[in-house]
Amino acid sequence: MDWKKLQNIDRRIIYILLILATAVPMIRPLAIPLSTGPSVHKFYQIMDAIPAGEKVLFSLDYAPSGAPDVHPQALAVMKHMMNKGVGVVFISFWEAGPMFGEQLIRAYEEQGYEYGVHFANLGYVPGGESAIKRFGEDVAGQVSRDFRNNPVSSLPIMQGIKDTRDFAAVICFSAGNPGVQEWVRQVQGPLGINLLAGAVTVSVPQYMPYVDAGQVKAMLAGLRGAAEYETVSGNPGPSVAKMDAQSLGHLIIIAFIIVGNIAFFMDKKKQ
């Protein structure tokens, strides 16, 4: 057997098998059961304890690239908040963020929810970390008009909001920086807001110290976090189906690593 060849499989073969492994379950879901972890339960309990009529802030800090991992989290939490009658205000420190805010809003507008009352999209604020700091301390001072060009002071949902402490919770859905770390450093630390996070999977290890320290109250981790939130809140949705694709994808990668190592050892033995 040509062990050398097995150590250098053409990357196109790997790519084709990975495409198949992820595409097939999308078309024919395998319905692999999904368990839910303590972090998601904690996240859900915090959100569920917010009384109707209160308002929460979603900081949509992601772009289309990270969206497949993070946007489903925002969708799941948004659904929960709308069902509970909690208002949702969107802000973004990434240029692409407001568009996701509009995507989240539109489905509910069609169901009769009212813009300005149940939700509002404050748009994008440039300036990264500095902008987060300023917005955190003075919401109205930083954003005078919303994404739809309405004066922020005219929106009923924004009445009584001075700084970010006036929100029952701030959830930073983040695919990188500026994101969770900046919110912790510039706003959670100085003002002590109730901060939660929805993170892209690759950033989860980086944010764990903040969760352990209590600066981030709870965190949803990637697509799996969204799928678990959907399950916990009793609304299994699209994220749960996507987890099957992730499962098979992981298995393919593991299989290639094993094949590569067997070939490596057999080759060494032969020599």
Add this chain to the structure above:
Amino acid sequence: MTIMAGRVTFLFTVLIMGAIVLIGVNMSQAGKWTPKIRRLAGLDAVEEAVGRATEMGAPVHFSPGIGNISDDSAPQTFAGLEVLAYVTELTAKYNTEIIVTIRQPNVFPLAQEIVRQSYLAAGRPDMFQEDTVQFLSSEQFAYAAGVMGIMNRRRIAANLMMGAFWAESLLFAEAGAQVGAIQVAGTAAMAQLPFFVAACDYTLIGEELYAAGAYLSQDKVKLGSIGSQDIVKGITMVIILVGSLLATADITIIKDLLSK
């Protein structure tokens, strides 16, 4: 004017750390203390990479990362820019083309000036072209696509990535590996280190990137600062160890002191 609640320790930490760094810098400058930096294979490989590009007649690609200069990734970006000055002078010496790609608009004028001045210092101002330093896009993956395109079209021979990187790290490193470029990366972005280690020839890990400027220039001021950093780190380790042991024994004196 009074100290904010909860900021007393912060103030004293800044003062003590600042004093240690300044004393270290002064002692090093006066020749009383010369900290030595161990050999960093990644930085030694930079000249080899530029040399190889020269032999192949192909350009060198340099990215100072996608971090900004106004947030916490700034130290990494500045460290990357210091390496850029060194690399530009090397390319001038070897008469090899360098392509610098930029994601942050704020970093663009700095990088342009560094490359221009470095060419000037090397006596080759004629080598600076309009497209030597290119702003590609402030959108992360549009920038990544632009960089991958340049790597493929120009068949770069050396790929140097020094600064703060996020999810695009592996895209760059794999695209570089596919065109057979010799690759040296350096970042303090923890989440991206495994990707660089897996796909690049050499990787500067965390603080090694911050030490790069001092290592390459052997400047006494910078060496003094790097040496002082280790002293501060030693003190921090002692505080953490003692604090943890005391907290385990329900004595919260250090914890209380740090939260003042």
Add this chain to the structure above:
Amino acid sequence: MRREIPLVITFVVGMIVLLARIFTAADGGEFILAKWAGELTDWVIIVSAFAVGLASVNLFRIHGDIVARKRPGWINSLTLLAAIVVFAVIGIAARFGAGPFFSELNQNLYDSIISPLGAAMFAILAFYIASAAYRAFRMRNLEASVMLFAAILVMLGRAPVGELIWNQFPSIANWLVDIPNTVGQRAIMIGAAIGGFATSLRILLGIERGHLGGVE
């Protein structure tokens, strides 16, 4: 003077922002340094906006030149320039209330072009991770073996199929992420923070000048 002025600005601005984070007005009233720091933070945002303009000029000059000289791949450069102009015009029109037509067009352009393109780029990562993992994860020595097993355990623990194979995989993955990983992350964070502090101090005090260009 070319170097001294930026150094003075850096020092003054840096000190104002730093002091505003430590001190406050004794009587609880408005603190002048905090007000200045706030103003300066706003300036950063404005200067950043100008930098976008400056960078765009570079983009137009490079690609305009490629189009004008019909250099290889000029059609790509033309597409880039056209896309910048079209997206900018529609985006500005939508933002400043030119009517629902522009808002909808803007959202559609976003949903149908930018969003799938960005997602496609991100998706490439999955393939690159697979090929890089296959190439790099070899049990060459003890450290590489530990890394390999940790990676496999986390992959199995994070996907539902792992739990189907053995119900303890998620607990093992959680332990790996929560304990050894957090320990390492904290250590690197503290080390990098000290390195960042020393670098920032050197820049504030004008000891570090490499970023201003030229030989020091």
